[in-house]
Amino acid sequence: MVPYNPDKSLRIRLDSKEVVFRRIHRDGQKQVLQGDITFYTQSPTTIKSVKVILQGVRKVSWLTDTLQPQYVHQKETILLQEQKLHVYVKNAAQASRAEPGLYTWPFAFTLSGELPESVNWLPADTYICYTLTAEVATGMFSKAITTTENLRLIKSPSYWVDDLYFAPEVTEHSTQRARSKTADAIHLVSFLSNQIRDLTFPSLSLLVSLPQPHLPLTAGALPIAFAMTAAPSRPPRIPAITCTLIQTIQLVVTKASLPYRTTKHERHIASTTLRRCDVDALLRQHGPPQPQADGDATTSFEAALPLPLPPYGLAQSVDEEAVKVRYRVRVAAEVGPGAEDSEAGGVCEKVVHLFPKLFAPFRAPGAGVEGVGAREGGGRESDDGRGACSCGSSTVSLPLYGEHVFDALYSGDLGLAEEDMMEFSDAG
Template identity: 20%
Template sequence: MPSFNPFTSVAGRNVCTLFEIRLENDFIVFRGNEHEASGQLLKGVLVLCLRESLKVEDVHLRLMGSCRVAWVDGKQTPSGIHNQKMDRTTTILRHTWPPFVGETTHHNTLAPGNYEWPFEFLLPGDTAESVEGLYQTGITYVLKATISRGKLAKNIHAYKRFRIIRTLEPAALEFNHAMSVENIWPNKIEYSVVVPQKAVVFGSNIPLEMRFTPLLKGLEMGVISVKLIEIQEFSVQGYQAPVRSYKHDRDVTSWNLEVTREQHWQDNIEETGQEGWVIKKELPLPKRLSRCIQDCSVHGIKIRHKLKLTVALQNPDGHISEVGYYTHFIF
């Protein structure tokens, strides 16, 4: 993103000491999906500070929302690996405010002093959320302010990015339900894994509750390995061709949980009469978008997450068995 620098006149003197876009909020939050969310107001002010007079044609402000979908897919061919590249950028939102200066004439002189021009725009409830943190692919929103100087002088620009965040409605009960996996390995172990609710707040913790009841005398628990996997799916509709798509999984982070009889064994699990190991853990999620982004499905960008759990079992005869399973969730 272009950075702000002092601006100079033709004579080399600093004319603009400040040209900046200021927003009331750098994060615009929509509650609910695109069909149920209310519009949200983007509101701010354009600030200009002049040391001396400045001739301008106009001062205007534009809003642009862009979606970029890009990937490189390596295909094995008889002659080797052939890389197929897709890279497409589309404009998903555009708005231009009437000029703050120069609406009626292109010959204007701004006197020295400080200027503030307020602006606002109601973002529709179905505006796509920002997607940041992926390599090349993403959805971004930027404001661009311009002082048009005419043909004989360079225009002056200021930029401001902001993020659109979409959250679940508190009444979205389908995401508050617990997710559970229950199964039996005959003559070996009975187990259950519970994630108390399907939706997890980004950057918080995943609560995990596990129970293991041995069905084989002398069976012991080994390490439980938990891996967070992000499923990225991108698609582009061709102008005169079928949809092109790409899918990629990336390992976000992992945890190794030590299980011992001293810490986790219970002779009577919650008065059920069963004995076994009970493990309750809070798994901390990454807090940076570059490592893990939110779940979404918008403009050909689909992100999902799942946990892969692998449990090592120490058999009485000394060999190690493993049981594995997945659970999906949203944040």
């Protein structure tokens, strides 16, 4: 933002407005933000001082859901650095007035990876934002000239490569091993590179797998893999497998550096159900079952959980001190009716939860383009979750992603930078 002045202008020029933290910054290396302040004047001007201020602000707010609703909010400064680039000192052989022309002062700030990343997509006036302000004081009776630039601090997936378990529930069961098969057993097994859960019924075992950490949402769907093991003499009957993505947003207000008040809001993002005909079609598509040493046969198949696309895209997972955005996938499998698992012909249902950490690409504001599904025609959402989204009586075309949240333009099959993929493939 450039301040309006008839004969003076002040600008901040930065190498980049996006500061990306990667694995090396998690290990202690600092990130450097550098640029320069440019001041142009068309008339002789007294320059008393020039300074640049880097500030980070975190604000959380919500309206309580009580009989008498109350507005709860807290705003605090999480970063404040100031550099004086020029100070006029009387009797120090300095000219009292600067001649018309262009003046430049370079600056550099050192940033730690411990800073929370920018958050500007949450509702209810909750955000974490960083700004850089330049100020030129031109005299005792003149108003200082200021200009401000917004910054965005981003933590790439490689920064989180050591924190593969995002939710406490996953860490709690991370060392638990599969128990022997019993009628009521639900095995909770966690591996380093994938999250795996085992739904065990008397007649079959259903292994559910989810990539962890989950890469950016490039395909508009969350892939969930299944491996079904059953005796060939007792073919399984699965009426339905339902996968639901749930988002939890938690905001915290502190007092004396300790949690004081909190609110937690949970909402369903997307859901998909594989009916018996869908499961049978997937089983036929993936070929005959693979025989195991114990005589059982294993068949693998995959389901895609469609996700909303911009402008209704997901917020990125956040795990900061006062702002937390988390996701979990609820997988419910039904066996029966008529299977041996069911008493009196009923349906036996078991549920497991998986906890992905989502890195969502963001679209630059105003960069609306026709969506992938919208080009295929029709204003109704297709079965695979692509296409236009109907909202009430109006239909909104879903645009493609524009600017990627990390450090490169995102389109089609373009992946992450090489350093962002580090150790993902061999994390286990």
